[in-house]
Amino acid sequence: MVHAPATMADVARIARVSTATVSHYLNKTRRLLPDTENRVRDAIEELDYILDPAARTLRAGSSNVIGLAMSAVSNPYFSALAQELESLLSEHGKSILLMDTHDNTQREQQVVQELIARRVDGLVLAPSASADQAVRLAERYQIPLTLVDRFEPEHECDQAAVKSSDALAVLTGHLLELGHTRIGMITGERGLPTTEERIEGFVAAHRQAGLEVDEKLMISGQSTRAGGYAAADQLLRRRSRPTALVSGNNAMTIGTLRLLKERGVRVPADVAFVCFDDFEWADLFEPGLTAVAQPIRALAETTVDLLLTRIADDQTGIRRVQLEPTIMHRTSCGCLPGTPLGVE
Incomplete structure:
Protein backbone atom coordinates (compact mmCIF):
# COMPACT_ATOMS: atom_id res chain seq x y z
CA MET A 1 0.00 0.00 0.00
CA ASP A 48 11.37 9.47 5.31
CA TYR A 49 10.47 13.15 5.09
CA ILE A 50 11.64 15.00 1.97
CA LEU A 51 11.73 18.80 2.05
CA ASP A 52 10.07 19.31 -1.32
CA PRO A 53 6.67 17.50 -1.28
CA ALA A 54 5.96 18.86 -4.76
CA ALA A 55 8.05 15.98 -6.05
CA ARG A 56 5.12 13.61 -5.70
CA THR A 57 3.10 12.51 -8.69
CA LEU A 58 0.45 15.18 -8.07
CA ARG A 59 2.82 17.86 -9.39
CA ALA A 60 1.36 19.85 -12.24
CA GLY A 61 3.91 19.18 -14.95
CA SER A 62 6.74 16.97 -16.09
CA SER A 63 10.41 17.75 -15.56
CA ASN A 64 11.54 15.49 -18.43
CA VAL A 65 14.41 14.43 -16.16
CA ILE A 66 15.15 10.84 -15.18
CA GLY A 67 17.23 10.11 -12.10
CA LEU A 68 19.96 7.47 -12.32
CA ALA A 69 21.24 6.09 -9.02
CA MET A 70 24.16 3.67 -9.38
CA SER A 71 27.85 3.26 -8.62
CA ALA A 72 28.75 4.70 -12.02
CA VAL A 73 31.98 6.44 -11.07
CA SER A 74 33.66 3.49 -9.35
CA ASN A 75 32.43 0.74 -11.71
CA PRO A 76 33.27 0.81 -15.45
CA TYR A 77 30.30 -1.44 -16.24
CA PHE A 78 27.83 1.01 -14.76
CA SER A 79 29.56 3.91 -16.50
CA ALA A 80 28.94 2.18 -19.84
CA LEU A 81 25.35 1.40 -18.87
CA ALA A 82 24.73 5.04 -17.85
CA GLN A 83 26.03 6.22 -21.24
CA GLU A 84 23.63 3.91 -23.06
CA LEU A 85 20.71 4.99 -20.86
CA GLU A 86 21.50 8.67 -21.47
CA SER A 87 21.64 8.11 -25.23
CA LEU A 88 18.34 6.24 -25.35
CA LEU A 89 16.48 8.59 -23.00
CA SER A 90 17.63 11.62 -24.98
CA GLU A 91 15.88 10.13 -28.01
CA HIS A 92 12.67 10.38 -25.99
CA GLY A 93 13.30 14.00 -24.98
CA LYS A 94 14.52 13.07 -21.50
CA SER A 95 17.61 14.30 -19.70
CA ILE A 96 19.34 12.36 -16.93
CA LEU A 97 20.54 13.33 -13.48
CA LEU A 98 23.20 10.83 -12.41
CA MET A 99 24.19 10.37 -8.78
CA ASP A 100 26.68 7.82 -7.46
CA THR A 101 25.46 5.55 -4.64
CA HIS A 102 28.89 3.95 -4.09
CA ASP A 103 26.90 0.75 -3.45
CA ASN A 104 26.33 2.06 0.09
CA THR A 105 22.86 1.64 1.55
CA GLN A 106 22.82 4.91 3.51
CA ARG A 107 24.27 6.87 0.60
CA GLU A 108 21.75 5.21 -1.72
CA GLN A 109 18.85 6.41 0.43
CA GLN A 110 20.25 9.97 0.44
CA VAL A 111 20.67 9.89 -3.34
CA VAL A 112 17.09 8.73 -3.91
CA GLN A 113 15.81 11.43 -1.54
CA GLU A 114 17.78 14.07 -3.45
CA LEU A 115 16.55 12.87 -6.84
CA ILE A 116 12.94 12.86 -5.67
CA ALA A 117 13.34 16.37 -4.27
CA ARG A 118 14.59 17.47 -7.69
CA ARG A 119 11.27 16.37 -9.20
CA VAL A 120 12.51 13.67 -11.54
CA ASP A 121 9.86 11.97 -13.66
CA GLY A 122 11.23 8.53 -12.86
CA LEU A 123 14.11 6.64 -11.28
CA VAL A 124 16.53 3.98 -12.49
CA LEU A 125 18.25 2.32 -9.53
CA ALA A 126 21.03 -0.28 -9.44
CA PRO A 127 20.17 -1.46 -5.92
CA SER A 128 22.66 -1.93 -3.10
CA ALA A 129 22.78 -5.03 -0.93
CA SER A 130 19.84 -3.63 1.07
CA ALA A 131 17.73 -1.28 -1.05
CA ASP A 132 14.48 -1.55 0.93
CA GLN A 133 14.55 2.06 2.17
CA ALA A 134 15.29 3.47 -1.29
CA VAL A 135 12.53 1.46 -2.94
CA ARG A 136 10.10 2.42 -0.17
CA LEU A 137 10.87 6.11 -0.75
CA ALA A 138 10.02 5.82 -4.44
CA GLU A 139 6.80 4.02 -3.57
CA ARG A 140 5.82 6.57 -0.93
CA TYR A 141 6.32 9.50 -3.29
CA GLN A 142 4.79 7.59 -6.20
CA ILE A 143 7.87 7.95 -8.40
CA PRO A 144 8.04 5.44 -11.28
CA LEU A 145 10.98 3.13 -10.55
CA THR A 146 12.91 0.52 -12.50
CA LEU A 147 15.62 -1.59 -10.88
CA VAL A 148 18.50 -2.43 -13.19
CA ASP A 149 21.27 -5.05 -13.21
CA ARG A 150 20.46 -6.61 -9.84
CA PHE A 151 17.32 -8.72 -9.70
CA GLU A 152 15.29 -8.24 -6.49
CA PRO A 153 12.26 -10.61 -6.58
CA GLU A 154 10.93 -9.31 -3.23
CA HIS A 155 10.38 -5.79 -4.59
CA GLU A 156 7.14 -5.09 -6.45
CA CYS A 157 8.54 -2.91 -9.22
CA ASP A 158 9.79 -3.19 -12.79
CA GLN A 159 13.21 -4.79 -13.11
CA ALA A 160 15.76 -5.53 -15.83
CA ALA A 161 18.85 -7.68 -15.26
CA VAL A 162 21.27 -10.12 -16.87
CA LYS A 163 21.42 -13.75 -15.81
CA SER A 164 24.64 -14.41 -13.94
CA SER A 165 24.55 -17.89 -12.42
CA ASP A 166 24.54 -20.00 -15.59
CA ALA A 167 27.32 -17.98 -17.23
CA LEU A 168 29.58 -18.29 -14.20
CA ALA A 169 28.86 -22.02 -14.07
CA VAL A 170 29.97 -22.36 -17.70
CA LEU A 171 33.17 -20.35 -17.09
CA THR A 172 34.04 -22.39 -14.00
CA GLY A 173 33.11 -25.66 -15.68
CA HIS A 174 35.43 -24.81 -18.54
CA LEU A 175 38.34 -24.39 -16.11
CA LEU A 176 37.46 -27.70 -14.45
CA GLU A 177 37.44 -29.42 -17.85
CA LEU A 178 40.92 -28.05 -18.45
CA GLY A 179 42.08 -29.93 -15.35
CA HIS A 180 42.01 -27.20 -12.69
CA THR A 181 40.79 -28.49 -9.33
CA ARG A 182 41.94 -25.58 -7.16
CA ILE A 183 40.09 -22.57 -8.54
CA GLY A 184 40.05 -19.31 -6.61
CA MET A 185 37.06 -17.00 -6.87
CA ILE A 186 37.26 -13.26 -6.21
CA THR A 187 33.66 -12.50 -5.29
CA GLY A 188 31.86 -9.18 -5.26
CA GLU A 189 30.33 -7.53 -2.21
CA ARG A 190 28.31 -10.11 -0.30
CA GLY A 191 24.60 -9.49 -0.22
CA LEU A 192 24.41 -8.06 -3.74
CA PRO A 193 22.11 -10.26 -5.87
CA THR A 194 24.69 -10.41 -8.66
CA THR A 195 27.39 -11.55 -6.23
CA GLU A 196 25.22 -14.31 -4.81
CA GLU A 197 24.16 -15.47 -8.28
CA ARG A 198 27.77 -15.71 -9.47
CA ILE A 199 28.80 -17.61 -6.35
CA GLU A 200 25.87 -19.95 -6.98
CA GLY A 201 27.18 -20.65 -10.50
CA PHE A 202 30.72 -21.23 -9.21
CA VAL A 203 29.49 -23.73 -6.64
CA ALA A 204 27.12 -25.44 -9.11
CA ALA A 205 29.93 -26.11 -11.57
CA HIS A 206 31.99 -27.83 -8.86
CA ARG A 207 29.05 -29.95 -7.75
CA GLN A 208 28.33 -30.98 -11.32
CA ALA A 209 31.95 -32.14 -11.56
CA GLY A 210 31.61 -34.05 -8.28
CA LEU A 211 33.92 -31.68 -6.38
CA GLU A 212 33.52 -29.80 -3.14
CA VAL A 213 34.28 -26.08 -3.14
CA ASP A 214 37.14 -25.02 -0.89
CA GLU A 215 35.59 -21.95 0.73
CA LYS A 216 39.04 -20.70 1.67
CA LEU A 217 39.57 -20.11 -2.05
CA MET A 218 36.56 -17.76 -2.20
CA ILE A 219 37.67 -14.26 -1.16
CA SER A 220 35.55 -11.11 -1.35
CA GLY A 221 36.99 -8.31 -3.48
CA GLN A 222 34.18 -5.97 -2.33
CA SER A 223 33.35 -5.26 -6.02
CA THR A 224 36.22 -2.73 -6.20
CA ARG A 225 39.65 -2.49 -7.86
CA ALA A 226 41.44 -2.25 -4.52
CA GLY A 227 39.43 -5.17 -3.19
CA GLY A 228 40.23 -7.29 -6.23
CA TYR A 229 43.92 -6.53 -5.82
CA ALA A 230 43.87 -7.49 -2.13
CA ALA A 231 41.82 -10.66 -2.70
CA ALA A 232 44.12 -11.86 -5.50
CA ASP A 233 47.14 -11.17 -3.31
CA GLN A 234 45.62 -13.18 -0.49
CA LEU A 235 44.85 -16.11 -2.78
CA LEU A 236 48.31 -16.19 -4.35
CA ARG A 237 50.02 -16.08 -0.96
CA ARG A 238 48.42 -19.38 0.06
CA ARG A 239 50.85 -22.27 0.51
CA SER A 240 48.83 -24.32 -1.95
CA ARG A 241 47.69 -21.53 -4.22
CA PRO A 242 45.00 -21.90 -6.88
CA THR A 243 45.96 -22.74 -10.45
CA ALA A 244 43.08 -20.68 -11.86
CA LEU A 245 41.21 -17.51 -10.84
CA VAL A 246 37.68 -16.29 -11.48
CA SER A 247 36.91 -12.58 -11.04
CA GLY A 248 33.34 -11.56 -10.28
CA ASN A 249 33.28 -8.14 -11.99
CA ASN A 250 35.38 -5.84 -14.15
CA ALA A 251 36.49 -3.50 -11.35
CA MET A 252 37.97 -6.45 -9.46
CA THR A 253 39.45 -7.78 -12.71
CA ILE A 254 41.49 -4.58 -13.11
CA GLY A 255 42.79 -4.90 -9.56
CA THR A 256 43.60 -8.59 -10.05
CA LEU A 257 45.49 -8.01 -13.30
CA ARG A 258 47.54 -5.27 -11.64
CA LEU A 259 48.49 -7.62 -8.81
CA LEU A 260 49.42 -10.42 -11.22
CA LYS A 261 51.64 -8.05 -13.21
CA GLU A 262 53.37 -6.72 -10.09
CA ARG A 263 53.99 -10.25 -8.79
CA GLY A 264 55.30 -11.45 -12.16
CA VAL A 265 52.59 -14.09 -12.42
CA ARG A 266 52.06 -15.13 -16.04
CA VAL A 267 48.57 -15.72 -17.45
CA PRO A 268 47.79 -18.47 -18.32
CA ALA A 269 51.21 -20.15 -17.89
CA ASP A 270 51.26 -19.70 -14.10
CA VAL A 271 47.56 -19.18 -13.43
CA ALA A 272 44.54 -19.37 -15.71
CA PHE A 273 42.16 -16.42 -15.50
CA VAL A 274 38.53 -15.79 -16.46
CA CYS A 275 36.17 -12.98 -15.47
CA PHE A 276 32.62 -11.67 -15.42
CA ASP A 277 32.11 -8.44 -17.45
CA ASP A 278 33.78 -8.08 -20.81
CA PHE A 279 35.83 -4.97 -21.61
CA GLU A 280 35.75 -2.99 -24.81
CA TRP A 281 39.51 -3.59 -24.91
CA ALA A 282 39.61 -7.09 -23.37
CA ASP A 283 40.78 -8.62 -26.66
CA LEU A 284 43.77 -6.24 -26.69
CA PHE A 285 45.25 -7.84 -23.57
CA GLU A 286 47.96 -10.41 -24.03
CA PRO A 287 46.56 -12.92 -23.50
CA GLY A 288 43.00 -11.94 -24.43
CA LEU A 289 40.57 -12.26 -21.54
CA THR A 290 37.99 -15.04 -21.51
CA ALA A 291 35.02 -13.13 -20.12
CA VAL A 292 31.26 -12.96 -19.78
CA ALA A 293 29.92 -10.15 -21.96
CA GLN A 294 26.78 -8.50 -20.68
CA PRO A 295 24.36 -7.13 -23.32
CA ILE A 296 24.63 -3.54 -22.07
CA ARG A 297 22.76 -1.92 -24.97
CA ALA A 298 19.90 -4.42 -24.76
CA LEU A 299 19.77 -3.99 -20.98
CA ALA A 300 19.54 -0.22 -21.38
CA GLU A 301 16.82 -0.56 -24.03
CA THR A 302 14.81 -2.86 -21.77
CA THR A 303 15.22 -0.53 -18.79
CA VAL A 304 14.09 2.52 -20.75
CA ASP A 305 11.09 0.64 -22.13
CA LEU A 306 10.05 -0.50 -18.64
CA LEU A 307 10.42 2.96 -17.11
CA LEU A 308 8.74 5.00 -19.86
CA THR A 309 5.86 2.52 -19.98
CA ARG A 310 5.44 2.91 -16.22
CA ILE A 311 5.55 6.72 -16.48
CA ALA A 312 2.89 6.67 -19.19
CA ASP A 313 0.60 4.27 -17.32
CA ASP A 314 1.18 3.46 -13.66
CA GLN A 315 -1.50 0.75 -13.83
CA THR A 316 0.59 -1.44 -16.14
CA GLY A 317 1.43 -4.83 -14.65
CA ILE A 318 4.86 -5.28 -13.04
CA ARG A 319 7.44 -6.66 -15.48
CA ARG A 320 10.71 -8.42 -14.66
CA VAL A 321 13.01 -9.12 -17.58
CA GLN A 322 16.22 -11.17 -17.49
CA LEU A 323 18.60 -11.12 -20.46
CA GLU A 324 21.18 -13.70 -21.55
CA PRO A 325 24.92 -12.87 -21.56
CA THR A 326 27.54 -14.23 -23.96
CA ILE A 327 30.86 -15.85 -23.09
CA MET A 328 33.79 -14.51 -25.09
CA HIS A 329 36.28 -17.38 -25.37
CA ARG A 330 39.82 -16.02 -25.68
CA THR A 331 43.17 -17.28 -24.36
CA SER A 332 43.52 -16.27 -20.68
CA CYS A 333 41.80 -19.53 -19.69
CA GLY A 334 44.71 -21.46 -21.18
CA CYS A 335 43.35 -22.84 -24.42
CA LEU A 336 42.93 -21.66 -28.01
CA PRO A 337 39.95 -19.40 -28.57
CA GLY A 338 37.02 -20.69 -30.55
CA THR A 339 33.54 -19.51 -31.39
CA PRO A 340 32.09 -17.52 -28.42
CA LEU A 341 30.52 -19.98 -26.02
CA GLY A 342 26.83 -19.79 -25.33
CA VAL A 343 25.36 -20.06 -21.84
CA GLU A 344 24.29 -23.64 -21.31
Whole structure:
Protein backbone atom coordinates (compact mmCIF):
# COMPACT_ATOMS: atom_id res chain seq x y z
CA MET A 1 0.00 0.00 0.00
CA VAL A 2 1.28 3.48 -0.89
CA HIS A 3 1.37 5.87 2.07
CA ALA A 4 0.90 9.62 1.78
CA PRO A 5 4.23 11.47 1.90
CA ALA A 6 5.11 12.94 5.28
CA THR A 7 4.60 16.66 5.88
CA MET A 8 6.48 19.15 8.01
CA ALA A 9 3.57 19.03 10.44
CA ASP A 10 4.04 15.25 10.77
CA VAL A 11 7.71 15.77 11.61
CA ALA A 12 6.83 18.43 14.19
CA ARG A 13 4.28 16.13 15.82
CA ILE A 14 6.68 13.18 16.11
CA ALA A 15 9.54 15.41 17.35
CA ARG A 16 7.24 17.28 19.78
CA VAL A 17 8.23 20.69 18.44
CA SER A 18 6.63 23.43 16.35
CA THR A 19 6.67 23.48 12.55
CA ALA A 20 8.78 26.65 12.82
CA THR A 21 11.43 24.67 14.70
CA VAL A 22 11.43 22.00 11.98
CA SER A 23 11.82 24.75 9.38
CA HIS A 24 14.77 26.25 11.28
CA TYR A 25 16.41 22.81 11.42
CA LEU A 26 15.95 22.16 7.70
CA ASN A 27 17.02 25.63 6.56
CA LYS A 28 19.76 26.16 9.18
CA THR A 29 18.24 29.53 10.10
CA ARG A 30 18.53 29.15 13.87
CA ARG A 31 20.67 27.11 16.21
CA LEU A 32 18.70 24.56 18.20
CA LEU A 33 19.44 22.73 21.42
CA PRO A 34 21.19 19.38 20.78
CA ASP A 35 18.25 17.42 22.18
CA THR A 36 15.83 19.29 19.91
CA GLU A 37 18.04 18.71 16.87
CA ASN A 38 18.23 15.01 17.64
CA ARG A 39 14.46 14.68 17.97
CA VAL A 40 13.83 16.49 14.68
CA ARG A 41 16.50 14.47 12.85
CA ASP A 42 15.11 11.19 14.21
CA ALA A 43 11.58 12.15 13.18
CA ILE A 44 12.74 13.02 9.65
CA GLU A 45 14.47 9.65 9.34
CA GLU A 46 11.49 7.77 10.80
CA LEU A 47 9.05 9.39 8.38
CA ASP A 48 11.37 9.47 5.31
CA TYR A 49 10.47 13.15 5.09
CA ILE A 50 11.64 15.00 1.97
CA LEU A 51 11.73 18.80 2.05
CA ASP A 52 10.07 19.31 -1.32
CA PRO A 53 6.67 17.50 -1.28
CA ALA A 54 5.96 18.86 -4.76
CA ALA A 55 8.05 15.98 -6.05
CA ARG A 56 5.12 13.61 -5.70
CA THR A 57 3.10 12.51 -8.69
CA LEU A 58 0.45 15.18 -8.07
CA ARG A 59 2.82 17.86 -9.39
CA ALA A 60 1.36 19.85 -12.24
CA GLY A 61 3.91 19.18 -14.95
CA SER A 62 6.74 16.97 -16.09
CA SER A 63 10.41 17.75 -15.56
CA ASN A 64 11.54 15.49 -18.43
CA VAL A 65 14.41 14.43 -16.16
CA ILE A 66 15.15 10.84 -15.18
CA GLY A 67 17.23 10.11 -12.10
CA LEU A 68 19.96 7.47 -12.32
CA ALA A 69 21.24 6.09 -9.02
CA MET A 70 24.16 3.67 -9.38
CA SER A 71 27.85 3.26 -8.62
CA ALA A 72 28.75 4.70 -12.02
CA VAL A 73 31.98 6.44 -11.07
CA SER A 74 33.66 3.49 -9.35
CA ASN A 75 32.43 0.74 -11.71
CA PRO A 76 33.27 0.81 -15.45
CA TYR A 77 30.30 -1.44 -16.24
CA PHE A 78 27.83 1.01 -14.76
CA SER A 79 29.56 3.91 -16.50
CA ALA A 80 28.94 2.18 -19.84
CA LEU A 81 25.35 1.40 -18.87
CA ALA A 82 24.73 5.04 -17.85
CA GLN A 83 26.03 6.22 -21.24
CA GLU A 84 23.63 3.91 -23.06
CA LEU A 85 20.71 4.99 -20.86
CA GLU A 86 21.50 8.67 -21.47
CA SER A 87 21.64 8.11 -25.23
CA LEU A 88 18.34 6.24 -25.35
CA LEU A 89 16.48 8.59 -23.00
CA SER A 90 17.63 11.62 -24.98
CA GLU A 91 15.88 10.13 -28.01
CA HIS A 92 12.67 10.38 -25.99
CA GLY A 93 13.30 14.00 -24.98
CA LYS A 94 14.52 13.07 -21.50
CA SER A 95 17.61 14.30 -19.70
CA ILE A 96 19.34 12.36 -16.93
CA LEU A 97 20.54 13.33 -13.48
CA LEU A 98 23.20 10.83 -12.41
CA MET A 99 24.19 10.37 -8.78
CA ASP A 100 26.68 7.82 -7.46
CA THR A 101 25.46 5.55 -4.64
CA HIS A 102 28.89 3.95 -4.09
CA ASP A 103 26.90 0.75 -3.45
CA ASN A 104 26.33 2.06 0.09
CA THR A 105 22.86 1.64 1.55
CA GLN A 106 22.82 4.91 3.51
CA ARG A 107 24.27 6.87 0.60
CA GLU A 108 21.75 5.21 -1.72
CA GLN A 109 18.85 6.41 0.43
CA GLN A 110 20.25 9.97 0.44
CA VAL A 111 20.67 9.89 -3.34
CA VAL A 112 17.09 8.73 -3.91
CA GLN A 113 15.81 11.43 -1.54
CA GLU A 114 17.78 14.07 -3.45
CA LEU A 115 16.55 12.87 -6.84
CA ILE A 116 12.94 12.86 -5.67
CA ALA A 117 13.34 16.37 -4.27
CA ARG A 118 14.59 17.47 -7.69
CA ARG A 119 11.27 16.37 -9.20
CA VAL A 120 12.51 13.67 -11.54
CA ASP A 121 9.86 11.97 -13.66
CA GLY A 122 11.23 8.53 -12.86
CA LEU A 123 14.11 6.64 -11.28
CA VAL A 124 16.53 3.98 -12.49
CA LEU A 125 18.25 2.32 -9.53
CA ALA A 126 21.03 -0.28 -9.44
CA PRO A 127 20.17 -1.46 -5.92
CA SER A 128 22.66 -1.93 -3.10
CA ALA A 129 22.78 -5.03 -0.93
CA SER A 130 19.84 -3.63 1.07
CA ALA A 131 17.73 -1.28 -1.05
CA ASP A 132 14.48 -1.55 0.93
CA GLN A 133 14.55 2.06 2.17
CA ALA A 134 15.29 3.47 -1.29
CA VAL A 135 12.53 1.46 -2.94
CA ARG A 136 10.10 2.42 -0.17
CA LEU A 137 10.87 6.11 -0.75
CA ALA A 138 10.02 5.82 -4.44
CA GLU A 139 6.80 4.02 -3.57
CA ARG A 140 5.82 6.57 -0.93
CA TYR A 141 6.32 9.50 -3.29
CA GLN A 142 4.79 7.59 -6.20
CA ILE A 143 7.87 7.95 -8.40
CA PRO A 144 8.04 5.44 -11.28
CA LEU A 145 10.98 3.13 -10.55
CA THR A 146 12.91 0.52 -12.50
CA LEU A 147 15.62 -1.59 -10.88
CA VAL A 148 18.50 -2.43 -13.19
CA ASP A 149 21.27 -5.05 -13.21
CA ARG A 150 20.46 -6.61 -9.84
CA PHE A 151 17.32 -8.72 -9.70
CA GLU A 152 15.29 -8.24 -6.49
CA PRO A 153 12.26 -10.61 -6.58
CA GLU A 154 10.93 -9.31 -3.23
CA HIS A 155 10.38 -5.79 -4.59
CA GLU A 156 7.14 -5.09 -6.45
CA CYS A 157 8.54 -2.91 -9.22
CA ASP A 158 9.79 -3.19 -12.79
CA GLN A 159 13.21 -4.79 -13.11
CA ALA A 160 15.76 -5.53 -15.83
CA ALA A 161 18.85 -7.68 -15.26
CA VAL A 162 21.27 -10.12 -16.87
CA LYS A 163 21.42 -13.75 -15.81
CA SER A 164 24.64 -14.41 -13.94
CA SER A 165 24.55 -17.89 -12.42
CA ASP A 166 24.54 -20.00 -15.59
CA ALA A 167 27.32 -17.98 -17.23
CA LEU A 168 29.58 -18.29 -14.20
CA ALA A 169 28.86 -22.02 -14.07
CA VAL A 170 29.97 -22.36 -17.70
CA LEU A 171 33.17 -20.35 -17.09
CA THR A 172 34.04 -22.39 -14.00
CA GLY A 173 33.11 -25.66 -15.68
CA HIS A 174 35.43 -24.81 -18.54
CA LEU A 175 38.34 -24.39 -16.11
CA LEU A 176 37.46 -27.70 -14.45
CA GLU A 177 37.44 -29.42 -17.85
CA LEU A 178 40.92 -28.05 -18.45
CA GLY A 179 42.08 -29.93 -15.35
CA HIS A 180 42.01 -27.20 -12.69
CA THR A 181 40.79 -28.49 -9.33
CA ARG A 182 41.94 -25.58 -7.16
CA ILE A 183 40.09 -22.57 -8.54
CA GLY A 184 40.05 -19.31 -6.61
CA MET A 185 37.06 -17.00 -6.87
CA ILE A 186 37.26 -13.26 -6.21
CA THR A 187 33.66 -12.50 -5.29
CA GLY A 188 31.86 -9.18 -5.26
CA GLU A 189 30.33 -7.53 -2.21
CA ARG A 190 28.31 -10.11 -0.30
CA GLY A 191 24.60 -9.49 -0.22
CA LEU A 192 24.41 -8.06 -3.74
CA PRO A 193 22.11 -10.26 -5.87
CA THR A 194 24.69 -10.41 -8.66
CA THR A 195 27.39 -11.55 -6.23
CA GLU A 196 25.22 -14.31 -4.81
CA GLU A 197 24.16 -15.47 -8.28
CA ARG A 198 27.77 -15.71 -9.47
CA ILE A 199 28.80 -17.61 -6.35
CA GLU A 200 25.87 -19.95 -6.98
CA GLY A 201 27.18 -20.65 -10.50
CA PHE A 202 30.72 -21.23 -9.21
CA VAL A 203 29.49 -23.73 -6.64
CA ALA A 204 27.12 -25.44 -9.11
CA ALA A 205 29.93 -26.11 -11.57
CA HIS A 206 31.99 -27.83 -8.86
CA ARG A 207 29.05 -29.95 -7.75
CA GLN A 208 28.33 -30.98 -11.32
CA ALA A 209 31.95 -32.14 -11.56
CA GLY A 210 31.61 -34.05 -8.28
CA LEU A 211 33.92 -31.68 -6.38
CA GLU A 212 33.52 -29.80 -3.14
CA VAL A 213 34.28 -26.08 -3.14
CA ASP A 214 37.14 -25.02 -0.89
CA GLU A 215 35.59 -21.95 0.73
CA LYS A 216 39.04 -20.70 1.67
CA LEU A 217 39.57 -20.11 -2.05
CA MET A 218 36.56 -17.76 -2.20
CA ILE A 219 37.67 -14.26 -1.16
CA SER A 220 35.55 -11.11 -1.35
CA GLY A 221 36.99 -8.31 -3.48
CA GLN A 222 34.18 -5.97 -2.33
CA SER A 223 33.35 -5.26 -6.02
CA THR A 224 36.22 -2.73 -6.20
CA ARG A 225 39.65 -2.49 -7.86
CA ALA A 226 41.44 -2.25 -4.52
CA GLY A 227 39.43 -5.17 -3.19
CA GLY A 228 40.23 -7.29 -6.23
CA TYR A 229 43.92 -6.53 -5.82
CA ALA A 230 43.87 -7.49 -2.13
CA ALA A 231 41.82 -10.66 -2.70
CA ALA A 232 44.12 -11.86 -5.50
CA ASP A 233 47.14 -11.17 -3.31
CA GLN A 234 45.62 -13.18 -0.49
CA LEU A 235 44.85 -16.11 -2.78
CA LEU A 236 48.31 -16.19 -4.35
CA ARG A 237 50.02 -16.08 -0.96
CA ARG A 238 48.42 -19.38 0.06
CA ARG A 239 50.85 -22.27 0.51
CA SER A 240 48.83 -24.32 -1.95
CA ARG A 241 47.69 -21.53 -4.22
CA PRO A 242 45.00 -21.90 -6.88
CA THR A 243 45.96 -22.74 -10.45
CA ALA A 244 43.08 -20.68 -11.86
CA LEU A 245 41.21 -17.51 -10.84
CA VAL A 246 37.68 -16.29 -11.48
CA SER A 247 36.91 -12.58 -11.04
CA GLY A 248 33.34 -11.56 -10.28
CA ASN A 249 33.28 -8.14 -11.99
CA ASN A 250 35.38 -5.84 -14.15
CA ALA A 251 36.49 -3.50 -11.35
CA MET A 252 37.97 -6.45 -9.46
CA THR A 253 39.45 -7.78 -12.71
CA ILE A 254 41.49 -4.58 -13.11
CA GLY A 255 42.79 -4.90 -9.56
CA THR A 256 43.60 -8.59 -10.05
CA LEU A 257 45.49 -8.01 -13.30
CA ARG A 258 47.54 -5.27 -11.64
CA LEU A 259 48.49 -7.62 -8.81
CA LEU A 260 49.42 -10.42 -11.22
CA LYS A 261 51.64 -8.05 -13.21
CA GLU A 262 53.37 -6.72 -10.09
CA ARG A 263 53.99 -10.25 -8.79
CA GLY A 264 55.30 -11.45 -12.16
CA VAL A 265 52.59 -14.09 -12.42
CA ARG A 266 52.06 -15.13 -16.04
CA VAL A 267 48.57 -15.72 -17.45
CA PRO A 268 47.79 -18.47 -18.32
CA ALA A 269 51.21 -20.15 -17.89
CA ASP A 270 51.26 -19.70 -14.10
CA VAL A 271 47.56 -19.18 -13.43
CA ALA A 272 44.54 -19.37 -15.71
CA PHE A 273 42.16 -16.42 -15.50
CA VAL A 274 38.53 -15.79 -16.46
CA CYS A 275 36.17 -12.98 -15.47
CA PHE A 276 32.62 -11.67 -15.42
CA ASP A 277 32.11 -8.44 -17.45
CA ASP A 278 33.78 -8.08 -20.81
CA PHE A 279 35.83 -4.97 -21.61
CA GLU A 280 35.75 -2.99 -24.81
CA TRP A 281 39.51 -3.59 -24.91
CA ALA A 282 39.61 -7.09 -23.37
CA ASP A 283 40.78 -8.62 -26.66
CA LEU A 284 43.77 -6.24 -26.69
CA PHE A 285 45.25 -7.84 -23.57
CA GLU A 286 47.96 -10.41 -24.03
CA PRO A 287 46.56 -12.92 -23.50
CA GLY A 288 43.00 -11.94 -24.43
CA LEU A 289 40.57 -12.26 -21.54
CA THR A 290 37.99 -15.04 -21.51
CA ALA A 291 35.02 -13.13 -20.12
CA VAL A 292 31.26 -12.96 -19.78
CA ALA A 293 29.92 -10.15 -21.96
CA GLN A 294 26.78 -8.50 -20.68
CA PRO A 295 24.36 -7.13 -23.32
CA ILE A 296 24.63 -3.54 -22.07
CA ARG A 297 22.76 -1.92 -24.97
CA ALA A 298 19.90 -4.42 -24.76
CA LEU A 299 19.77 -3.99 -20.98
CA ALA A 300 19.54 -0.22 -21.38
CA GLU A 301 16.82 -0.56 -24.03
CA THR A 302 14.81 -2.86 -21.77
CA THR A 303 15.22 -0.53 -18.79
CA VAL A 304 14.09 2.52 -20.75
CA ASP A 305 11.09 0.64 -22.13
CA LEU A 306 10.05 -0.50 -18.64
CA LEU A 307 10.42 2.96 -17.11
CA LEU A 308 8.74 5.00 -19.86
CA THR A 309 5.86 2.52 -19.98
CA ARG A 310 5.44 2.91 -16.22
CA ILE A 311 5.55 6.72 -16.48
CA ALA A 312 2.89 6.67 -19.19
CA ASP A 313 0.60 4.27 -17.32
CA ASP A 314 1.18 3.46 -13.66
CA GLN A 315 -1.50 0.75 -13.83
CA THR A 316 0.59 -1.44 -16.14
CA GLY A 317 1.43 -4.83 -14.65
CA ILE A 318 4.86 -5.28 -13.04
CA ARG A 319 7.44 -6.66 -15.48
CA ARG A 320 10.71 -8.42 -14.66
CA VAL A 321 13.01 -9.12 -17.58
CA GLN A 322 16.22 -11.17 -17.49
CA LEU A 323 18.60 -11.12 -20.46
CA GLU A 324 21.18 -13.70 -21.55
CA PRO A 325 24.92 -12.87 -21.56
CA THR A 326 27.54 -14.23 -23.96
CA ILE A 327 30.86 -15.85 -23.09
CA MET A 328 33.79 -14.51 -25.09
CA HIS A 329 36.28 -17.38 -25.37
CA ARG A 330 39.82 -16.02 -25.68
CA THR A 331 43.17 -17.28 -24.36
CA SER A 332 43.52 -16.27 -20.68
CA CYS A 333 41.80 -19.53 -19.69
CA GLY A 334 44.71 -21.46 -21.18
CA CYS A 335 43.35 -22.84 -24.42
CA LEU A 336 42.93 -21.66 -28.01
CA PRO A 337 39.95 -19.40 -28.57
CA GLY A 338 37.02 -20.69 -30.55
CA THR A 339 33.54 -19.51 -31.39
CA PRO A 340 32.09 -17.52 -28.42
CA LEU A 341 30.52 -19.98 -26.02
CA GLY A 342 26.83 -19.79 -25.33
CA VAL A 343 25.36 -20.06 -21.84
CA GLU A 344 24.29 -23.64 -21.31
